[in-house]
Amino acid sequence: xxxxxxxxxxxxxxxxxxxxxxxxxxxxxxxxxxxxxxxxxxxxxxxxxxxxxxxxxxxxxxxxxxxxxxxxxxxxxxxxxxxxxxxxxxxxxxxxxxxxxxxxxxxxxxxxxxxxxxxxxxxxxxxxxxxxxxxxxxxxxxxxxxxxxxxxxxxxxxxxxxxxxxxxxxxxxxxxxxxxxxxxxxxxxxxxxxxxxxxxxxxxxxxxxxxxxxxxxxxxxxxxxxxxxxxxxxxxxxxxxxxxxxxxxxxxxxxxxxxxxxxxxxxxxxxxxxxxxxxxxxxxxxxxxxxxxxxxxxxxxxxxxxxxxxxxxxxxxxxxxxxxxxxxxxxxxxxxxxxxxxxxxxxxxxxxxxxxxxxxxxxxxxxxxxxxxxxxxxxxxxxxxxxxxxxxxxxxxxxxxxxxxxxxxxxxxxxxxxxxxxxxxxxxxxxxxxxxxxxxxxxxxxxxxxxxxxxxxxxxxxxxxxxxxxxxxxxxxxxxxxxxxxxxxxxxxxxxxxxxxxxxxxxxxxxxxxxxxxxxxxxxxxxxxxxxxxxxxxxxxxxxxxxxxxxxxxxxxxxxxxxxxxxxxxxxxxxxxxxxxxxxxxxxxxxxxxxxxxxxxxxxxxxx
Numbered sequence: 001x002x003x004x005x006x007x008x009x010x011x012x013x014x015x016x017x018x019x020x021x022x023x024x025x026x027x028x029x030x031x032x033x034x035x036x037x038x039x040x041x042x043x044x045x046x047x048x049x050x051x052x053x054x055x056x057x058x059x060x061x062x063x064x065x066x067x068x069x070x071x072x073x074x075x076x077x078x079x080x081x082x083x084x085x086x087x088x089x090x091x092x093x094x095x096x097x098x099x100x101x102x103x104x105x106x107x108x109x110x111x112x113x114x115x116x117x118x119x120x121x122x123x124x125x126x127x128x129x130x131x132x133x134x135x136x137x138x139x140x141x142x143x144x145x146x147x148x149x150x151x152x153x154x155x156x157x158x159x160x161x162x163x164x165x166x167x168x169x170x171x172x173x174x175x176x177x178x179x180x181x182x183x184x185x186x187x188x189x190x191x192x193x194x195x196x197x198x199x200x201x202x203x204x205x206x207x208x209x210x211x212x213x214x215x216x217x218x219x220x221x222x223x224x225x226x227x228x229x230x231x232x233x234x235x236x237x238x239x240x241x242x243x244x245x246x247x248x249x250x251x252x253x254x255x256x257x258x259x260x261x262x263x264x265x266x267x268x269x270x271x272x273x274x275x276x277x278x279x280x281x282x283x284x285x286x287x288x289x290x291x292x293x294x295x296x297x298x299x300x301x302x303x304x305x306x307x308x309x310x311x312x313x314x315x316x317x318x319x320x321x322x323x324x325x326x327x328x329x330x331x332x333x334x335x336x337x338x339x340x341x342x343x344x345x346x347x348x349x350x351x352x353x354x355x356x357x358x359x360x361x362x363x364x365x366x367x368x369x370x371x372x373x374x375x376x377x378x379x380x381x382x383x384x385x386x387x388x389x390x391x392x393x394x395x396x397x398x399x400x401x402x403x404x405x406x407x408x409x410x411x412x413x414x415x416x417x418x419x420x421x422x423x424x425x426x427x428x429x430x431x432x433x434x435x436x437x438x439x440x441x442x443x444x445x446x447x448x449x450x451x452x453x454x455x456x457x458x459x460x461x462x463x464x465x466x467x468x469x470x471x472x473x474x475x476x477x478x479x480x481x482x483x484x485x486x487x488x489x490x491x492x493x494x495x496x497x498x499x500x501x502x503x504x505x506x507x508x509x510x511x512x513x514x515x516x517x518x519x520x521x522x523x524x525x526x527x528x529x530x531x532x533x534x535x536x537x538x539x540x541x542x543x544x545x546x547x548x549x550x551x552x553x554x555x556x557x558x559x560x561x562x563x564x565x566x567x568x569x570x571x572x573x574x575x576x577x578x579x580x581x582x583x584x585x586x587x588x589x590x591x592x593x594x595x596x597x598x599x600x601x602x603x604x605x606x607x608x
Contacts, residue, residue, distance in 0.1 A: 062323045071323045073099040074188065074228040079106035086168060093166040095119075106189060106227060108182025109168055112161070116470040119163040121146070121171060122185040125423060126217035127195040127210035127237070128156030132410040132419035137178040139406030145171045150406065152399035154463060154511055155234070156423040157185070157192040161470055183221060188229050190220045190314065194245050195237040197422040201380040201391065201432050202241035204367045206256040206278050207303060209237035216307045226314055230321025231329035234286070235310060244369045244541050246425055248293040249512060251331045252313060253283035254306050257363035270356060273302055279356065279363060280306055284313075284344070285335045288538075289509030291546050292332050297340040300356040312350040316343070369541050371498050374424045375460040376453055377439055380432060390439050391432040394446060395455035398464045398479045399427030408449040416442040427463055456490040461500035461517075465510035468522070468530070474505025475522035476530040481556050488560040493567055497579045501563075503532070514547045515540045517580050518563070523553040530556045536566075536592060537584035548589055551597055566596050 057064055059075065067075065077085075082103060089096060095118075096104045101111045110120040123138075130138075138158060142150045147162025163171055175181055184190060196202060199210040216235065220226045234250040240257070247253030259279055264271040270279075279300050286294030301309055322329045335343055348355050375393040383389050394409065401409075413421050413431050416438050422430040434442050443453055462485070465471070467478030482503045502516030513519030513535060520532040531553035538547030554562050567580075573595065574583050584592060 059323060060319045066324050068324055068326055069099070070102055070188065070326065071230075073103055077103060078224065079103065079184075079187070079189075079227045080224050082107060086172070090166055090169040093164065095165050102187060105186030106184060107172070108185040109163075110186060112470055112472060115468065115472040115474075117162060118147075118165065119168060120159055120161045120466075120470065121163055121168075121182055122153070122192075123158045123175070123180060123182050124185050124192050124217065124221075125157050125180070126193050127199065127213040128192075128197050128423045128425075129195075129199075129210060129214075130421045130423070132413040132421060134178045134180060135413070135421045136407050136410035137174070138180075139401075139403040139410070141171060141174045142406070143403035145174065148403060150401045150403075151466070152396060152401070152423050152427045152429065153192075154425050154427060154465070155192045156194050156197060156425050158423065159466075181221065184227055188231055189227060190229070190233045190235060193217050193220075193235050193237070194250075194425065196239055196241035196243055196245045197374070197424040197430050198241045198243050198380070198391065198432070199237075199239055201389070202239070202243070203379065203381045205239040205241040206258055206367075207239045209239040209254065209256060209303070209306075212254075212303065212306050213237045216310055219307065219311065220314075225318065229314065229318050230323055231326070231331075233314065233317070233331065237306070238366075240367050242367070242370050243373050243424065246515075246540050247283060247286070248295075248540055248544060249286045249288050249515065250294055251284070251286060252310055253286060253294045254310075255281045255283065255366060256303070257281055257300075257366065259363055260361070263358075263362040273356075278303065279358065281358070281363065282309065282344070282355070284340060285332050287330055287332045288512055288514045288540075288546065289507070290330070290332055291514065293540070293544055293546075295340065297344060298357050298359065299344050300358045301353075305351075305353060305355075308351055308353075309347065309355070312347045315350065316347050366542075371500070372457065372460045374426045374428055374430065375455050377443075383433070388436040389432070390434045390436055391430050392434055392439070392442060392446070392453050393424075394429045394431065394451050394453055395459060396428045396451070397459075398462065398482055400479075401429075405449045405451060408445070409451075412442055412445050415445070426460075456486070457495040457498045458486045458489045458493075458501070461498045462486050462503070463500065463511050463516070464503040465505050467503070467505045471505055473508060475524055476503075476505055476532060476556060478503040478505045478511065478520075478522065481520075481530075481532075481559060485560055485563055489563060489567065492564055493571065496577060499567065499580045502538075514538045516547060517584070518566070519547045520559075521552075525553050525555050532556070532559060534562075536596075537581060539581055543581055545585065548584075548592075550592060569595050 096111055108122045112120050142160045145167045146160035151159045153159055193213045193216055195210045195213045200208040235252045236245045236247040236250040238245040238247045238255045247255055256278055259277045280303055281296050282299045283294035283296050285292055317331050320334050375395050377390050377392055380389050380391045409429060413419055417431050417433040420432050462482050464478040464482040468474040469477055499517045501518045502511045502513045503520045504511035504513045505522040513521050515538040519535040519538055523531045523533050525531045533552030534550045534554060535547035536550050539545050570580055570583050
């Protein structure tokens with residue numbers, strides 16, 4: 001059946017819809033010209049496919065009546081066409097209700113009531129890079145149109161909060177004036193595209209991949225079919241720098257590798273395609289909240305082919321992702337159903353080139369990652385005239401910034417650096433390109449803002465989601481409890497290797513508790529106190545592994561002594577300079593429980 005008009009669609013049987021609803025859907029499809037996106041499945045009793053009678057209308061094969069609620073909302077109103085509604089809500093100082101609450105998220109506007117008044121707005125900061133002028137302007141927006149603070153997120157992004165509905169258009173226009181947007185930062189969108197925060201000045205990196213991240217960001221912003229995909233989608237680019245982009249937690253991860261001389265000599269066609277010897281390994285399917293890391297099946301491409309691959313992957317996902325069950329709608333479930341090889345080869349069919357198939361030993365391993373290089377003063381690649389430059393890793397309390405601090409960091413970046421500011425997935429800020437002989441002066445200016453470039457191992461490694469103070473899903477005040485835990489632990493221990501603590505308020509895992517040395521997942525005790533389930537031994541990149549359940553729930557007022565006991569037991573029982581991660585992985589689950597719970601027996605966690 002040709003999907004070319006209201007009359008044909010209106011006559012198709014749509015079980016579960018009234019005649020009025022069928023007419024509305026048919027008219028809407030026709031007016032929105034969605035023929036290339038929402039397809040008709042051809043079927044009738046005689047099997048002669050073009051017959052209108054008996055045809056069923058579907059969205060990429062899913063009958064309309066089987067679509068989940070969110071898919072029906074996106075079908076009735078495309079996210080790109082919501083600007084009049086946003087303006088109307090602002091004019092009436094009205095918060096969204098019902099389905100609009102979900103749809104507003106496509107524009108980065110989250111109704112977080114009753115946890116907190118007004119909206120939270122999440123930005124898009126492609127490649128985690130900002131100019132000083134943008135950072136300064138964001139500080140002004142946070143002060144004038146939001147709650148007077150901002151948070152760096154676990155995707156190298158920024159959020160502002162307590163935005164009253166009458167201010168949303170002013171905020172969005174303010175972002176546009178800064179060359180920024182929050183479109184597609186929530187709901188069923190490709191989220192903020194990340195890259196190494198040291199991209200372009202990292203002395204270890206093989207290649208600066210941030211331009212590719214920014215180009216892909218712009219393509220997605222300007223492609224309507226990529227707004228309202230089956231579920232959220234994460235993409236990261238890793239050029240091999242010393243600070244990781246944590247690509248293996250993403251749906252697509254691109255990682256630069258150096259081909260070995262032996263492989264290049266034996267494969268002249270690959271050498272011709274990769275004249276500098278750099279190739280991109282492709283990882284797919286990361287979603288640690290569902291216990292999966294992105295993996296490589298041996299497929300690779302050249303740097304210039306990355307974005308074509310990403311776009312084709314998004315198209316295949318758009319057409320084949322589950323639109324009936326939100327819990328099974330991520331890319332992982334298409335990969336589970338098809339297998340990585342079939343999926344990647346299906347993507348390849350849409351490309352004007354063939355992907356490379358590389359054995360593991362065709363490339364050198366990725367360079368080392370320093371888990372605490374995001375804090376402190378560090379050498380960077382020399383400037384164009386051989387300048388001796390440093391980048392400053394500024395420590396923040398769980399990502400929080402005041403407008404004054406944002407304007408101050410922007411001023412320091414312009415005064416001592418090159419007006420370049422980077423955000424990290426570890427919820428802090430980098431100021432690059434500072435001449436070595438001006439570092440002390442820059443630090444003094446940071447100190448005057450109440451900021452520093454030093455932190456304890458605990459403070460440098462703690463990550464927390466928003467938590468209960470502003471998220472309706474959270475079971476615990478993660479940021480407040482995380483800060484209290486760090487302040488307690490750093491008075492008890494001085495570590496010689498990092499212990500990352502990840503606090504997340506619920507099982508949505510926004511703080512990725514499964515990749516922390518210690519993961520804390522919001523819960524509650526039988527008497528209703530805020531509490532945490534505890535998992536141990538997670539990691540990413542070279543330390544890849546899903547943390548294992550230890551115990552819980554541990555009430556928040558018992559958390560600090562409990563963590564003190566865990567870390568003290570580790571230090572007493574480790575071998576030589578063994579890290580916490582190595583220690584936990586050396587012991588099986590029963591041994592860890594015997595070690596860590598012998599003095600404080602608590603209910604075991606059966607799931608997290």
